[in-house]
Amino acid sequence: MALAFDEFGRPFIILREQDQKTRLRGIDAQKANIAAGKAVARILRSSLGPKGMDKMLQGPDGDITITNDGATILEQMDVDNQIAKLMVELSRSQDYEIGDGTTGVVVMAGALLEQAERQLDRGIHPIRIAEGYEMASRVAVEHLERIAQKFEFDINNFEPLVQTCMTTLSSKIVNRCKRSLAEIAVKAVLAVADLERRDVNLDLIKVEGKVGGKLEDTELIYGILIDKDMSHPQMPKHIEDAHIAILTCPFEPPKPKTKHKVDIDTVEKFETLRKQEQQYFDEMVQKCKDVGATLVICQWGFDDEANHLLMHRNLPAVRWVGGVELELIAIATGGRIVPRFQELTPEKLGKAGVVREKSFGTTKERMLYIEHCANSKAVTVFIRGGNKMMIEETKRSIHDALCVARNLIRNKSIVYGGGAAEIACSLAVDAAADKYPGVEQYAIRAFAEALDSVPMALAENSGLQPIETLSAVKSQQIKENIPFYGIDCNDVGTNDMREQNVFETLIGKQQQILLATQVVKMILKIDDVISNSEY
Numbered sequence: 001m002a003l004a005f006d007e008f009g010r011p012f013i014i015l016r017e018q019d020q021k022t023r024l025r026g027i028d029a030q031k032a033n034i035a036a037g038k039a040v041a042r043i044l045r046s047s048l049g050p051k052g053m054d055k056m057l058q059g060p061d062g063d064i065t066i067t068n069d070g071a072t073i074l075e076q077m078d079v080d081n082q083i084a085k086l087m088v089e090l091s092r093s094q095d096y097e098i099g100d101g102t103t104g105v106v107v108m109a110g111a112l113l114e115q116a117e118r119q120l121d122r123g124i125h126p127i128r129i130a131e132g133y134e135m136a137s138r139v140a141v142e143h144l145e146r147i148a149q150k151f152e153f154d155i156n157n158f159e160p161l162v163q164t165c166m167t168t169l170s171s172k173i174v175n176r177c178k179r180s181l182a183e184i185a186v187k188a189v190l191a192v193a194d195l196e197r198r199d200v201n202l203d204l205i206k207v208e209g210k211v212g213g214k215l216e217d218t219e220l221i222y223g224i225l226i227d228k229d230m231s232h233p234q235m236p237k238h239i240e241d242a243h244i245a246i247l248t249c250p251f252e253p254p255k256p257k258t259k260h261k262v263d264i265d266t267v268e269k270f271e272t273l274r275k276q277e278q279q280y281f282d283e284m285v286q287k288c289k290d291v292g293a294t295l296v297i298c299q300w301g302f303d304d305e306a307n308h309l310l311m312h313r314n315l316p317a318v319r320w321v322g323g324v325e326l327e328l329i330a331i332a333t334g335g336r337i338v339p340r341f342q343e344l345t346p347e348k349l350g351k352a353g354v355v356r357e358k359s360f361g362t363t364k365e366r367m368l369y370i371e372h373c374a375n376s377k378a379v380t381v382f383i384r385g386g387n388k389m390m391i392e393e394t395k396r397s398i399h400d401a402l403c404v405a406r407n408l409i410r411n412k413s414i415v416y417g418g419g420a421a422e423i424a425c426s427l428a429v430d431a432a433a434d435k436y437p438g439v440e441q442y443a444i445r446a447f448a449e450a451l452d453s454v455p456m457a458l459a460e461n462s463g464l465q466p467i468e469t470l471s472a473v474k475s476q477q478i479k480e481n482i483p484f485y486g487i488d489c490n491d492v493g494t495n496d497m498r499e500q501n502v503f504e505t506l507i508g509k510q511q512q513i514l515l516a517t518q519v520v521k522m523i524l525k526i527d528d529v530i531s532n533s534e535y
């Protein structure tokens, strides 16, 4: 494609290999784009909320993912259409910024597109719709600020944080254990949080999983977990106040290089060699003991004889620990990685309150817990579950809960979930529409209607009559002028989301509205689509 100008300076587009290209212009382009965006949103709509359905996605090599996390579903779907890709991006940015609300944001964008289509049919110019949406989104975001509630928590009273995380988890497969998982997520975040600066470094929280056991066995470890065991079954399984030597040098005598030859032709010679080897090894063990090490973690292995000797000399050891884990241990325990025995000094030892080995079930699977490390606040969430899919989905759910807890530490404001915040915003936007004399008024009203689609989807997914339920809740909000009423998805018996403890973070909800509006505006402003007809 090239842009050229005719003799009057008017631009025109030259399409090379015309027959291979398709071109959509004006209203057709907008309609096609809207249809693509809506198609993506429709897929996610049934996954929204506590009674939302899950999706099963098969990867290229046959692996299966079962999830209801919007970002994951879209990421795994191999979409070709460029507008559909924008929707995928939308969900991803919500995930990146906030971590939760990834389904809601796409549903919202889909509803905005649907409403835009109606306005286009009425003959309203797309730019007018885009401007109307922009104004409406500002009204909605400000209104959210107004209805938001602040709640206080501290390190001893973190119940409100747990409640909010539970709302996030209630829509996932893991909702059976939402209480315990929410507590784990909150404790993990509080363990690494800097409450003075109101910051949380989520990198310090590792999420590990191992197939087996029950979801209820999921635990929080104040330290690091490595998938290794002590090198000898008779070594102690519990070491208090461990001083750890972290070695990258092999725990064995140096091997003769290939060009040298050792002739052993008598038993005596063999005995001497053996003694020497043993002595060499003994010195290495002694060196570790001299500097005060009570545990050795090695990157390399050692043979059975060495292993036996280590056990005999009462120096527990772990072998074949990977480089990345070794580094993590060094950082957490404040130790240094030692490449040669000669360099081992007491200051280079890492320190940990407890190192213990735990075995799982009847299997021979064991793992090593390194807890209460000297240097770092790093924690690990260790997930158990019946199969790999369950563990992966739990990891994603925990990620959402961790993000929610982090967002609340950054900003203590919450709004009410179950569509309550959306209904309140819809009412506010609708009221604001009257103030605008221009054509934008229609777009603003359309925005208000689009906001209703979230509670409608929640109701629909819970098997309720969407329109009736929504109008009942809406009139309740208007009558009592209270923005806490939402959809009673779980049939608890009350619409009051305060009573149900269904909260969402203010920044998460605001971000959803802003991002969805941004993408829809972008789609509406496209009036020329030139593509290879192969796609």
Ligand code: ADP
Pocket: 047, 048, 049, 050, 052, 068, 069, 070, 100, 101, 102, 103, 104, 105, 167, 168, 170, 171, 172, 416, 417, 418, 419, 458, 486, 487, 488, 489, 490, 500, 502, 504
């Ligand atoms: P997302 O990926 O966008 O977080 P979810 O599937 O987690 O999507 O659904 C979140 C929506 O479900 C939010 O609007 C939230 O308010 C609502 N929700 C969660 N738990 C409940 C509940 N117990 N009752 C009513 N609504 C709920």
